[in-house]
Amino acid sequence: MRSRALALQSRGIEVLDRLGALGDLPARAKNALDFRVYVDGRFLASFLFGGPVRGGPSGMHGMPQAEIERQLRSRLGEFGVSVEWGSQLGDATQDDSGVTALLTNGSAIRGSWLVGCDGAHSAVRKVAGIDFTGEPVAQRFVLADVRVGWSGDRKLAYAWFEGGNSVLFALELPDTSDSPDLWRFLGTFPLEEAEELDDDGVVDHIRRMLRERARVEEVEIRDVRWTSTFRIQRRLADSYRRQRFFLAGDAAHIHSPIGGQGLNMGIGDAENLAWKLALVVRGLADDALLDTYEAERRPFASRILSGTTKATRLILTEKPLGRLFRDRVVIPLTNLSVVQRRIAEAASQLKDTYRGGPLAPQSDARFARSPRPGDRIADLSCELEDGTLTRLYNELARRWVMVLPSRGGNACVAAAREFLGDELLTVTAVDHGVRDALLIRPDAHLAWRGNPTSTSVSGWLSAALAEPAAPFVG
Numbered sequence: 001m002r003s004r005a006l007a008l009q010s011r012g013i014e015v016l017d018r019l020g021a022l023g024d025l026p027a028r029a030k031n032a033l034d035f036r037v038y039v040d041g042r043f044l045a046s047f048l049f050g051g052p053v054r055g056g057p058s059g060m061h062g063m064p065q066a067e068i069e070r071q072l073r074s075r076l077g078e079f080g081v082s083v084e085w086g087s088q089l090g091d092a093t094q095d096d097s098g099v100t101a102l103l104t105n106g107s108a109i110r111g112s113w114l115v116g117c118d119g120a121h122s123a124v125r126k127v128a129g130i131d132f133t134g135e136p137v138a139q140r141f142v143l144a145d146v147r148v149g150w151s152g153d154r155k156l157a158y159a160w161f162e163g164g165n166s167v168l169f170a171l172e173l174p175d176t177s178d179s180p181d182l183w184r185f186l187g188t189f190p191l192e193e194a195e196e197l198d199d200d201g202v203v204d205h206i207r208r209m210l211r212e213r214a215r216v217e218e219v220e221i222r223d224v225r226w227t228s229t230f231r232i233q234r235r236l237a238d239s240y241r242r243q244r245f246f247l248a249g250d251a252a253h254i255h256s257p258i259g260g261q262g263l264n265m266g267i268g269d270a271e272n273l274a275w276k277l278a279l280v281v282r283g284l285a286d287d288a289l290l291d292t293y294e295a296e297r298r299p300f301a302s303r304i305l306s307g308t309t310k311a312t313r314l315i316l317t318e319k320p321l322g323r324l325f326r327d328r329v330v331i332p333l334t335n336l337s338v339v340q341r342r343i344a345e346a347a348s349q350l351k352d353t354y355r356g357g358p359l360a361p362q363s364d365a366r367f368a369r370s371p372r373p374g375d376r377i378a379d380l381s382c383e384l385e386d387g388t389l390t391r392l393y394n395e396l397a398r399r400w401v402m403v404l405p406s407r408g409g410n411a412c413v414a415a416a417r418e419f420l421g422d423e424l425l426t427v428t429a430v431d432h433g434v435r436d437a438l439l440i441r442p443d444a445h446l447a448w449r450g451n452p453t454s455t456s457v458s459g460w461l462s463a464a465l466a467e468p469a470a471p472f473v474g
């Protein structure tokens with residue numbers, strides 16, 4: 001398995017929380033990364049990345065992707081589902097009634113849809129004939145997770161810039177089951193040099209960069225966990241859906257790892273698509289609801305691609321003026337807590353909204369109060385109908401929740417139940433700030449907001465879910 005993401009951002013933490021898949025990650029993860037930033041050997045900034053964000057969980061969790069995936073698999077196991085390794089999709093066909101996935105071992109699987117979560121080189125994307133439009137963004141990088149003896153402070157992370165477009169990052173990996181001297185080094189590697197590097201080549205390069213960039217002479221690399229080389233690309237699938245084929249995660253979008261967004265975006269894709277598929281499968285929504293997946297998620301990916309590309313070009317620049325701007329303005333500004341907060345907010349993905357999308361038209365929204373339809377709703381305390389205290393996020397994910405300002409006499413609940421049946425749970429807000437009824441989607445975005453005695457929620461639900469298709473049988 002390749003070593004990749006480390007930053008589970010607030011949005012990703014919230015999704016795993018709703019799924020009951022956080023497990024012991026919060027206890028084991030590292031929190032914000034406390035960077036020391038040097039340029040040409042000069043110390044320029046202390047930059048805390050991923051600190052707490054207002055209205056969200058307590059900052060990012062630093063944890064290797066493999067551990068995060070392990071938690072998800074373990075939760076899946078509680079539902080009796082296990083992931084089958086070593087089976088590879090070779091081809092797939094679709095017709096009016098379903099999809100046939102052909103595996104390279106010669107077997108075939110029949111289903112209603114095929115969701116390609118198969119990474120940047122997605123076979124599903126190729127089979128679906130969907131273009132992956134984009135370009136390379138920066139030169140090559142080498143990555144090494146190694147057990148190392150050196151002078152680095154385990155409580156800190158480091159960034160050493162040299163010249164315009166050379167950088168080496170170093171951060172200690174969170175305590176897994178191993179002893180705590182496992183570090184990740186991520187450094188640029190000139191394109192002109194040899195195409196492929198083996199483990200030794202990567203480690204030599206890191207050692208050289210540590211000596212030249214960080215002025216660290218004494219380095220003892222004891223154990224090489226994994227290494228990789230890659231080139232940063234920015235690519236976005238032209239479409240996320242072709243009839244019964246869908247794309248999610250890196251199959252749909254790839255971009256710079258600067259800012260730690262990709263894994264979190266993929267988790268968000270999956271959550272968005274999952275509840276929509278669930279409604280269609282249960283015969284509560286028309287297939288057209290599935291088109292809103294791309295309409296909501298692709299613009300979001302496009303914004304992230306643009307932001308991470310700009311950030312990467314800002315910090316890795318060959319242009320003298322760009323370099324001056326980086327060294328005199330950008331990096332020094334990251335010392336400021338207000339700037340760190342802004343960066344943490346942007347990276348958290350908590351502010352992302354589907355306002356203006358197909359499920360949250362904003363025709364009369366100019367004067368509307370927040371939260372508006374399409375916005376993410378932060379977790380809140382509430383009471384079940386029998387008076388039991390609970391949290392909104394405990395109740396979401398597997399269903400919709402109508403949050404009411406007070407008990408009883410609520411026409412909106414009866415109206416919503418006509419569409420959602422048992423998929424809808426009603427709770428009363430304990431927080432006295434809630435004045436309206438709030439219909440919240442399983443992914444914690446606001447669907448509808450209005451007077452609890454009104455039935456206008458029917459209008460939203462009938463437009464969103466359209467005419468239900470016949471229930472899925474199979």
Ligand SMILES: Cc1cc2nc3c(=O)[nH]c(=O)nc-3n(C[C@H](O)[C@H](O)[C@H](O)COP(=O)(O)OP(=O)(O)OC[C@H]3O[C@@H](n4cnc5c(N)ncnc54)[C@H](O)[C@@H]3O)c2cc1C
Nearest residue numbers: 004005006007088089118119249250257260261262263264
């Ligand atoms: C150095 C680096 C650091 C990063 N850091 C962060 C970070 O801190 N935070 C963050 O959010 N993101 C980060 N990312 C991005 C993140 O790692 C990816 O966005 C994430 O792995 C995407 O997950 P995915 O499941 O979509 O694809 P992948 O992780 O690529 O998984 C695809 C899966 O599909 C399988 N597969 C492929 N082809 C087939 C086939 N034909 N049949 C069956 N299975 C197939 C693969 O074996 C694999 O298991 C980083 C990336 C890099 C390179």
